Amino acid sequence: MTIKVLIGDSLAPGAIDIFKARGIEVDVKVGLSQPELAEIIGEYDGLAVRSACKPNADVIAAATKLKVIGRAGIGVDNVDIPAATKKGVVVMNTPFGNAVTTAEHAIAMLFAAARQIPAASARTQNGEWPKKDYVGTELFSKTLGLIGAGNIGSLVAERARGIKMKVIAFDPFLTEERAVELGIEKVELDALLARADAITLHTPLTDQTRNILSRENLEKTKKGVIIVNCARGGLVDEEALKDLLDNGHVSAAALDVFETEPAKEHPLFGTPGFIATPHLGASTVEAQDNVAFQVAEQMADYLLTGAVTNALNMPSISAEEAPRLKPFAELAEKLGEFAGQVSTEGFDAVEIDYEGDVCELNRKPLTSAALAGILRASMKDVNMVSAPSILKDRGIDLKETTVEESATYESLIRIKVRVDGKWRTVSGSIVNGQARIVAVKEMTLDAKFRPFILFINNTDKPGFIGGLGSVLGDAGINIATFNLGREEEGGDAIAMIGIDQDIPKETMDKINALSQVRYAKVLRF
């Protein structure tokens, strides 16, 4: 049977050779609109993209044969992953192939901004020789503030230290040990805003990072600050940036990414001190070769052998291990997502306990799945392959234990995450073929995973269920499942309420105001 792949963006040509060498037919169609893509996607088993081709829910719904979408790059904002997951389509990325190139672009933008190279070049070539207009800023001994010190942020830190800048970083998931290893100082966001002479951004776009450089935060920066964003549009308030460039508070800004792309017109264009590139962060020959070759190999492996590498929506499991491992990998990942969502302040240690029959299985993919789940709350694009090395790079301790017998369940997985010296613990099992949460802290219960779970830690006092029911009822939120656990009468207690929709902020405020509630959060699975 013929296997066919569509390359929907400009990928390095070597990718075509890799597919063909492995007996896979390839079509290249760049620049298709979503309806055009939806019309032809039914012919293909695989779709390779960069960032311009956007397989949305309509495209994926029309993709009757599609088994894999491969992203030659890091960010997968252009792919509707929930729709792909629902349809059983694996989404893969190449987490490291363009990191060096993007870090180099950020450094280039920093120099370009500090010395206004693009404007000086344009005017010089215009015959003006405007020597007096371009007195720049030396970067030597200045303070660079990184927002996000993961893969690319760390590479920028190394390079900035090479030019003798002092580097400080705000990243809730950066450990002190990793900061020492990188020779940088971990700080809170307000301290970074107050101290940095230049700020570069290196986070994904998530609910926590959207508008992280808001007007209010930009106004807290040092006068004369330089802002560089080569990560994602939406991290910086572009209108506020324009105002602060106009009034001279921000001396220069360089954006590679924009809230709306392609950005063909923009209020910032033409503003003195402003530099723009058209999402060029990953655009070098080396990076494009790396990501194109890697994505082609990964997609071909999956289509021909079923091996899964760098998947964002599926555990990496070999074809032979799949049937037994898969339900436990899914359980571990979901428990990790639970633990990650209740630990978004940052953590410095993870412990995973395996009890019972699960001990006999290959636990590596299970641990990787759990770590991907834990990290996903703060790193949208983490997957089973990158999660363990990310954890290691950050110096977060990982411990696994096994106990051959489980007291109550055939198999049990317990995940513990240490936040500020205290452990947050969740345990799960497979009951009647289904992943279940069976304990939180030491309190037992039996709750299914659902797309939305309202998780509450409360004191076991009368009136809680009535009060909560009224708040949810008044807000028209339907309760699908209700599970309770407690330490002892009148003591620490938990409630897991499966709900049919997300809860708006005003309703969450009312829930948090109930006298018995200590902590309440909607968890998404």
Ligand SMILES: NC(=O)c1ccc[n+]([C@@H]2O[C@H](COP(=O)([O-])OP(=O)(O)OC[C@H]3O[C@@H](n4cnc5c(N)ncnc54)[C@H](O)[C@@H]3O)[C@@H](O)[C@H]2O)c1
């Ligand atoms: N311009 C380009 O062409 C280009 C190329 C490659 C990557 N990127 C983008 O660069 C970004 C960084 O990529 P990466 O590979 O370094 O990702 P990464 O996942 O390795 O690092 C992201 C870092 O952000 C941190 N973070 C998460 N939430 C945070 C928060 N609220 N505040 C501060 N830090 C937070 C994480 O802990 C992590 O350390 C991504 O958005 C990626 O899509 C852009």
Ligand SMILES: O=C(O)CC[C@@H](O)C(=O)O
């Ligand atoms: O493909 C590109 O050019 C951009 C890639 C970049 O945004 C990424 O997230 O990897």
